[in-house]
Amino acid sequence: MxxxxxxxxxxxxxxxxxxxxxxxxxxxxxxxxxxxPSPEVASALLSIDLDLLRRYPQPMADKFRAAAANLHKVLPENIIATNGSDELLRLAITTFVEAGETIAVTQPTYSLYPVLADIQDCKLTQIPLHANWDMPADFAEQLENSAAKMLLLVNPQAPTGKLISTSYIAQLASNFSGLILLDEAYVDFVDPDLEYNSVSLIENCENVLILRTLSKGYSLAGLRFGYGIGATSLINPMMFKTRDSYNTDHISQQLASAALSSTxxxxxxxxxxxxxxxxxxxxxxxxxxxxxxxxxxxxxxxxxxxxxxxxxxxxxxxxxxxxxxxxxxxxxxxxxxxxxxxxxxxxxxxxxxxxxxxxx
Amino acid sequence: MxxxxxxxxxxxxxxxxxxxxxxxxxxxxxxxxxxxPSPEVASALLSIDLDLLRRYPQPMADKFRAAAANLHKVLPENIIATNGSDELLRLAITTFVEAGETIAVTQPTYSLYPVLADIQDCKLTQIPLHANWDMPADFAEQLENSAAKMLLLVNPQAPTGKLISTSYIAQLASNFSGLILLDEAYVDFVDPDLEYNSVSLIENCENVLILRTLSKGYSLAGLRFGYGIGATSLINPMMFKTRDSYNTDHISQQLASAALSSTxxxxxxxxxxxxxxxxxxxxxxxxxxxxxxxxxxxxxxxxxxxxxxxxxxxxxxxxxxxxxxxxxxxxxxxxxxxxxxxxxxxxxxxxxxxxxxxxx
Missing domain, CATH: 3.90.1150.10 (Aspartate Aminotransferase, domain 1)
Known part of the structure; x- marks a missing residue:
């Protein structure tokens, strides 16, 4: 059966x-x-008050949101905390993409994306990268032709490691009628001399949702903590409607907040x-x-x-x-x-x- | 926009x-x-090896599954660990109920259920409880007439506190073509003299999925840890397909396992x-x-x-x-x-x- x-x-x-x-x-x-993980995280772990665990956690992870907003120079309202960035990917798809609609990805890309499209019963359009892993010259055109509701784009890219510039992404977003989920799982390892920073995009591009995780840069894969940065029109439906009511736990909220402070x-x-x-x-x-x-x-x-x-x-x-x-x-x-x-x-x-x- | x-x-x-x-x-x-939380949980918290957090957690929470299987005298394969029982509710709906299909609940019931039906774009049939909060005599008939794919049933019930007998549930399950999610969030507070134990139902009722949580009985609402007990035909699709790949974190796996051992x-x-x-x-x-x-x-x-x-x-x-x-x-x-x-x-x-x- x-x-x-x-x-x-x-x-x-x-x-x-x-x-x-x-x-x-x-x-x-x-x-x-x-x-x-950082000494600040170690200290936060030692400071956990066990008795607080009998109560529900702060439902929206406000302390973490404040820390992330401070780090990225946005408002807490532009941040959603999630149980790993996996949750943000799933939430974005289930909130914004109907079954039967199309999700676009590059080929190759993160191997989880086709699975997420399957779970939501979405079509998948794979747009091949150039032989040297650059974005193909007609990427924007192929994207628009695919009629995709959402583009899942890792940057720096996986598994190729190439970085796409913010100006390219801004251009892509302004010509795309769908939503771009910019998966920055590996962004902490970008050479600082490149001065890559996509966060300012959210001011003018209401269709860009940036994904971050503490798994890689902050050595916390075992903690399951990620977050999204975007316009409130993208953050709010996930925050107030589709997210599990208490999606992040008390301990991980404390450790994740400490991690962001360990500059x-x-x-x-x-x-x-x-x-x-x-x-x-x-x-x-x-x-x-x-x-x-x-x-x-x-x-x-x-x-x-x-x-x-x-x-x-x-x-x-x-x-x-x-x-x-x-x-x-x-x-x-x-x-x-x-x-x-x-x-x-x-x-x-x-x-x-x-x-x-x-x-x- | x-x-x-x-x-x-x-x-x-x-x-x-x-x-x-x-x-x-x-x-x-x-x-x-x-x-x-119990002294065993306190001790587990003190034993957390911070360095392990840089690695992904055990993906299926095997240690916890073994502890839960031991407690309930079932196989680990009959257990799925989730990020709070909220996740199990969502997973069960997104795995087993198509958009447009019907979810049945009692009226009154847990106020989250209608929201979960809305998120999956399902219809909701509310079957009123009797004036004294008993199940109405024709409940099984109303349920079958609703053509519901899933019944969400809290037991002991919320917000009434009444307990439904396992024999009633067994009878209901055998006559119902859909799936019964039996939400036992409050089961730890049932008078032991009543000898209530629904777990044996999963042997013969392949359409019964039991939900448990550590939030109430184990004083761990802040930890977000729940689990499901059911036939492998129900557990496997959630475990291997629809669940976020690493849905529970390393720390909560350790504390939850300790909680179950604090008899x-x-x-x-x-x-x-x-x-x-x-x-x-x-x-x-x-x-x-x-x-x-x-x-x-x-x-x-x-x-x-x-x-x-x-x-x-x-x-x-x-x-x-x-x-x-x-x-x-x-x-x-x-x-x-x-x-x-x-x-x-x-x-x-x-x-x-x-x-x-x-x-x-």
């Missing part, structure tokens, strides 16, 4: 990266931050990741792995045919090193490798060198 | 009970537990609540408030017309005592009062006596 809705019955669920519970694993497969620590670990990614990229290119520049905490590298991407993934796994291989068009000959701690990165490069030598 | 879907645009969001942030308030309006402490606080509710009920009846027996941690009492329910709600609020008044049919002349600590309950009864004397 099956009670599932027809579209749920025929769909496939999302496959997250492997989460192996072992201290011996070098885990470079799910873009987690290699450094621990110095955060800047330091982001810089370390950037520094390590330069070293990693150079090493991989020297080994013949074509590895374009990235503004995220991962690299997408093309594995030499003599080795094979899936083969290398398996050989690394045998050595307790996990990286990510996607069995999909344009990605089959590549691996996505998270930037780890220096020792982890050195271990990876050493392992690849040994494998190359043994294969040679 | 509004991007909202048509059904979202026209709907009203849920109004939770007031959450006033003040130590001076006696808060008997949202059915929170008056006692703190002695939990039994003790549930007994205290039952004992206090007997005293409260007697006091209210003596004051002329018609207060039927209840199997929950709240009372639904009819306020004498000379006083008026909304008037009394306001007068109590002026004295920093919050109770719940619902401005809806059959409830307008009643108040729902949470069982608090002895001192809080005494303060409430004293305040009502003073108000009655001043009104008299």
């Amino acid at each position: 099956s009670f599932e809705r027809a579209n749920i019955r025929k769909m496939q669920g999302y496959t997250p990266g492997e989460q192996i519970d072992s201290a011996n694993i070098i885990k470079l497969n799910t873009n987690e931050n290699p450094y621990p 110095e620590y955060s800047k330091d670990i982001w810089q370390r990741v950037r520094s390590q990614r330069n070293i990693m990229r150079k090493s991989l290119n020297e080994l013949g792995f074509v590895t374009p520049p990235t503004q995220t905490n991962f690299l997408l590298c093309q594995v030499p045919d003599s080795l094979g991407a899936e083969n290398l993934y398996q050989l690394l796994k045998q050595r307790n090193i996990l990286v990510r291989h996607f069995d999909q068009d344009r990605l089959r000959n590549k691996l996505r490798i998270t930037i780890g701690k220096e020792s982890e990165n050195v271990a990876l490069i050493t392992a690849i060198k040994e494998i190359v030598a043994a294969t040679g | 509004s991007f909202e879907r048509a059904n979202i645009r026209k709907m009203q969001g849920y109004t939770p009970g007031e959450q006033i942030d003040s130590a001076n308030i006696i808060k008997l309006n949202t059915n929170e537990n008056p006692y703190p 002695e402490y939990s039994k003790d606080i549930w007994q205290r609540v039952r004992s206090q509710r007997n005293i409260m009920r007697k006091s209210l009846n003596e004051l002329g408030f018609v207060t039927p027996p209840t199997q929950t941690n709240f009372l639904l009492c009819q306020v004498p017309d000379s006083l008026g329910a909304e008037n009394l709600y306001q007068l109590l609020k002026q004295r920093n005592i919050l109770v719940r008044h619902f401005d809806q049919d059959r409830l307008r002349n009643k108040l729902r009062i949470t069982i608090g600590k002895e001192s809080e309950n005494v303060a409430l009864i004293t305040a009502i006596k003073e108000i009655v004397a001043a009104t008299g």
Whole structure:
């Protein structure tokens, strides 16, 4: 017997990266931050008043909203806190896109998006990126032709690591009749010299909803805390209608607020990741792995045919090193490798060198 | 400009009970537990390894599922952990009920249900309870005639406090072609002499999904942790398809697992609540408030017309005592009062006596 809705019955669920519970694993497969949460977060955890847990949490996470508004120089009303950025993606779709309407994405993109479209019974239009991962010249035209109600756009992009400029996004938004969800999961790792800041877009582009997460930049994937930044016409329906009434818990609200206040620590670990990614990229290119520049905490590298991407993934796994291989068009000959701690990165490069030598 | 879907645009969001942030308030309006979380939960909080937060949490909350399976003598596969029971309600609806299909509820019932039906663009059939809050004799017939895909049934019921027997539910389920979501948010406060246990229903009734929460019985409303118990044909689609990939966080998984293991402490606080509710009920009846027996941690009492329910709600609020008044049919002349600590309950009864004397 099956009670599932027809579209749920025929769909496939999302496959997250492997989460192996072992201290011996070098885990470079799910873009987690290699450094621990900040001292401010540690202090917030120690300050939790257990007795407060018997009461419902602050329903709208006001303390966190104030902290995020302060950080981004917007009003608290422009912020919605969510149970991971996963919740924001789902809320945006269920609030703004009818079943049968179209969601547009780039190809390749974050592999969760097609699953979310399936759950809401939406059509999916995939617009291929240029061979060098740039947006194609006619992207805006293809987008408008797709009649999409929403564009899900990761920036810096996943899994390619490329950054799209704010001026491009502003132009795209002003010509698009639908809504752009700008998924900035990896934005904290963008080189500060590029002065990338999309938040000012929300003033003039009422159709841009920015997604942020504390999972990557703030080393809090285990906490499940994300947020949205946008015009109140986008925030309010999710905040006051479609969100679960108490969608974030008391403890995570305190820790997330503390995380946003840990400015110095955060800047330091982001810089370390950037520094390590330069070293990693150079090493991989020297080994013949074509590895374009990235503004995220991962690299997408093309594995030499003599080795094979899936083969290398398996050989690394045998050595307790996990990286990510996607069995999909344009990605089959590549691996996505998270930037780890220096020792982890050195271990990876050493392992690849040994494998190359043994294969040679 | 509004991007909202048509059904979202026209709907009203849920109004939770007031959450006033003040130590001076006696808060008997949202059915929170008056006692703190268990010593086992306190110990779990102190044992949290902050560094683990940088990694994604265990995606399916396996440790918690094992604890819940052990408690209920079912398999872990029969359990799904959720971000509060709110998430389970939403997941069940979005997984099993198409837009345009009907959801049935009793009238009165939990005031969130009509909002959830609106979000999924479902029709709502409200089947009135008997005048004494019993299920009407022709309930099964009305349910089948409604062609409902799902029945949302609170047991013990909210806001009436009445308990429906498992034999009645088994009979209902066997005659119903849809799915019964049995919301047992308040089940921990049922008198153990009644030997109520619905979990065995899931063996033979593949259309019964039981909802549990740690918010009430385990004093963890601030943690947001609930779970579902049901046949794998109901659990699997939510677990592997429609759930957000990491729907519960690392800290709450640890604390929730600890809560379920705190058997002695939990039994003790549930007994205290039952004992206090007997005293409260007697006091209210003596004051002329018609207060039927209840199997929950709240009372639904009819306020004498000379006083008026909304008037009394306001007068109590002026004295920093919050109770719940619902401005809806059959409830307008009643108040729902949470069982608090002895001192809080005494303060409430004293305040009502003073108000009655001043009104008299």
